[in-house]
Amino acid sequence: MPLDKVTQVAQTKPWHGDIPVYGQYTFGIAGERFFRDIKDKGRIMGAECAACNLVYVPPRIYCERCFGELAKWLEIPNRGVVHTFTVAHADLDGNRLKEPVVVALVKFDGVYGGLVHRLGEVEPDKVAIGMAVEMMLKPKAERTGSILDINYFRPIQA
Amino acid sequence: MSEKVKVWPGTPLGEKDIKEKRILVTEWQPNLKYAWDTGIGYGKYFAELKKGRIVGTRCAKCRRVLLPARVFCEWCFRTVDEWVYLEDTGTVNTFSVAYTGTAAERLKEPRIPALIEIDGSHGVAIMHLISEIDPWKVKIGMRVRAVWKPEPEREGAITDIAYWKPI
Numbered sequence: 001m002p003l004d005k006v007t008q009v010a011q012t013k014p015w016h017g018d019i020p021v022y023g024q025y026t027f028g029i030a031g032e033r034f035f036r037d038i039k040d041k042g043r044i045m046g047a048e049c050a051a052c053n054l055v056y057v058p059p060r061i062y063c064e065r066c067f068g069e070l071a072k073w074l075e076i077p078n079r080g081v082v083h084t085f086t087v088a089h090a091d092l093d094g095n096r097l098k099e100p101v102v103v104a105l106v107k108f109d110g111v112y113g114g115l116v117h118r119l120g121e122v123e124p125d126k127v128a129i130g131m132a133v134e135m136m137l138k139p140k141a142e143r144t145g146s147i148l149d150i151n152y153f154r155p156i157q158a
Numbered sequence: 159m160s161e162k163v164k165v166w167p168g169t170p171l172g173e174k175d176i177k178e179k180r181i182l183v184t185e186w187q188p189n190l191k192y193a194w195d196t197g198i199g200y201g202k203y204f205a206e207l208k209k210g211r212i213v214g215t216r217c218a219k220c221r222r223v224l225l226p227a228r229v230f231c232e233w234c235f236r237t238v239d240e241w242v243y244l245e246d247t248g249t250v251n252t253f254s255v256a257y258t259g260t261a262a263e264r265l266k267e268p269r270i271p272a273l274i275e276i277d278g279s280h281g282v283a284i285m286h287l288i289s290e291i292d293p294w295k296v297k298i299g300m301r302v303r304a305v306w307k308p309e310p311e312r313e314g315a316i317t318d319i320a321y322w323k324p325i
Contacts, residue, residue: 019190
């Protein structure tokens, strides 16, 4: 068999490539207003469907159940509860994090939906489902109109 | 548009809206770098291109030349038997005259992509470019020769052949 086998890793020639992808995502009508409210007014808004008796967070422009228009917007209290959470010890590339990050779904009283965000100012092993948390915003000058304008949610001191 | 739909619903957005920051935008740029192990067959094929040679393999059972070089004959379902060095001359099997580039940009001088049957391979063709000829003079069956890049510029890729020119 005259096909010489590769015996040294250095002999193999990997082909290096790159797929240049760049995306710009716009938030839509409801998303635009939602993030502007966080950025400029520091408040979470929801959209209410009176017919279905539902308040959507994040808000959308129509009700998923009755397809009616969601014209009425209302401010949501910046306090919620931990509905579920996870403690991440690795980043998106699988590298070990120095400090674990706690990610939680925060739900609000009387609201359908919720926000997935980080928890801060708490030891990971102290986090519990049902824990009351409050929104901690970045200083107004640092806000860019992103979900990260909320720095994290932290437990409310009893 | 139809009888019922006079205007498309929606909120049109243009590049201006994004550039002038009239709307909020999340930017996204994933890192999609990759390294593909070329293996024994393609590895040698690329290494030989760097040296200015075209190498394929031959299957002794179906007597076929595999080009680019591969180590497995998918017709006979067996490992191939030998390396076979081919000429850097060939015959145009088919071609096209392209006035647009790969990003759909307009080209002043057209490019002539072609399938070139490599001499010694019994009709196996590779995709490449033809140049040094008036596009209107290119013919199927025309004989061509590889124009190699200068050795220091070669990097072990099919582009180590700059183009093919008529003999």
